[in-house]
Amino acid sequence: MAEQPVHVAVTGAAGQIGYQLLFRLASGQALGPDQPLVLRLLEVEAALKALDGVVMELQDCAFPLLRDVVTTSDPRQAFDGAGWALMVGAMPRKEGMERRDLLSANAGIFSEQGKALNAVAGRDVRVLVVGNPCNTNCLIARGNAPDIPAERWFAMTRLDENRGKSLLASRARVDVSEISNLGIWGNHSATQFPDARNARIGGRPVPEAIDDEEWLLGEFVTTVQQRGAAVIKARGASSAASAANAAIDSVRSIVDRTPDGDWTSLAVVSHGEYEIPEGLQFGFPVRSDGRGWEVVEGISLDEKARQKIKVTTEELEGERAEVQHLLPV
Numbered sequence: 001m002a003e004q005p006v007h008v009a010v011t012g013a014a015g016q017i018g019y020q021l022l023f024r025l026a027s028g029q030a031l032g033p034d035q036p037l038v039l040r041l042l043e044v045e046a047a048l049k050a051l052d053g054v055v056m057e058l059q060d061c062a063f064p065l066l067r068d069v070v071t072t073s074d075p076r077q078a079f080d081g082a083g084w085a086l087m088v089g090a091m092p093r094k095e096g097m098e099r100r101d102l103l104s105a106n107a108g109i110f111s112e113q114g115k116a117l118n119a120v121a122g123r124d125v126r127v128l129v130v131g132n133p134c135n136t137n138c139l140i141a142r143g144n145a146p147d148i149p150a151e152r153w154f155a156m157t158r159l160d161e162n163r164g165k166s167l168l169a170s171r172a173r174v175d176v177s178e179i180s181n182l183g184i185w186g187n188h189s190a191t192q193f194p195d196a197r198n199a200r201i202g203g204r205p206v207p208e209a210i211d212d213e214e215w216l217l218g219e220f221v222t223t224v225q226q227r228g229a230a231v232i233k234a235r236g237a238s239s240a241a242s243a244a245n246a247a248i249d250s251v252r253s254i255v256d257r258t259p260d261g262d263w264t265s266l267a268v269v270s271h272g273e274y275e276i277p278e279g280l281q282f283g284f285p286v287r288s289d290g291r292g293w294e295v296v297e298g299i300s301l302d303e304k305a306r307q308k309i310k311v312t313t314e315e316l317e318g319e320r321a322e323v324q325h326l327l328p329v
């Protein structure tokens, strides 16, 4: 077993995703069965009491890997020495709130937390932003943390990938493990483009198994785009266990080597790949070698795909323009 524990900061730890995430982290599902960890949990003052209850439950699991748990409402304490920061906490959309109000409320949170990460996080910290709007929240935090390289920042599009894989498997009547290479392009929002036509089933291009372009570009895309809303409608609450699962998958997909020929979905900083404006935190098909990652180049995108990517790109550019005042020049 590794000697040194990794400090893992989780924000919004008393929320519903936090409750599904912490136990899986503490049991080693993200960083592996040999890696001890310290959980550093950030919450707003009002939720600290509830968080104490979650900590009691963590203790009651007697996880061998869990060395310590810190709870705080101070971002600097939460991020102190963190090797990973999972930024889940965010302000939810309230009745009557416009998208722009939501953006600016969260922009305040993520600029402050970005600054705190910059000041106190570990030198090799990696950050996964889950709290919505996650691409732009990540952009803001990154923009306020100039000493943390842009390549260490990720926003979560993995839940969309997992949703899409499951949908393709059920349509093709195959096991979900047969589905690979499903990239989610753009924003984690209703404009995202899940690209089924470049995905594979048992190694073969999806269109060979599902010969229905109208469905692959139509109902498949809208079902994935709207899945979060469908869960809310059915459950009366937003996706939590599946979101936590996707966060675990995201961490693993960064720290593990991507299987040969496959790719995974992460929103990462754009360096202009596929003509996406530089600096956007953009969902791309990504490959990792376990230490670094790269956007997969050379994926063929026809005019229909490019049109869908343009829509989600424009949305992200609009979000960036809304929060420009919080980004250092």
Ligand code: NAX
Pocket (backbone or CB within 6 Å): 011, 012, 013, 014, 015, 016, 017, 018, 042, 043, 044, 047, 088, 089, 090, 091, 092, 109, 129, 130, 131, 132, 133, 134, 156, 157, 158, 159, 160, 188, 228, 238, 239, 240, 243
């Ligand atoms: P909850 O409202 O259950 O929990 C959020 C927690 O964050 C609360 O306990 C709240 O007190 C805390 N919080 C708020 N402001 C904070 C701050 N400044 N510092 C620290 N903690 C703070 O929401 P939950 O269902 O857990 O969802 C969390 C976020 O994930 C939301 O923004 C949600 O929209 C987003 N999601 C993102 C997904 C993705 O795929 N990227 C999917 C699931 C989810 O919708």
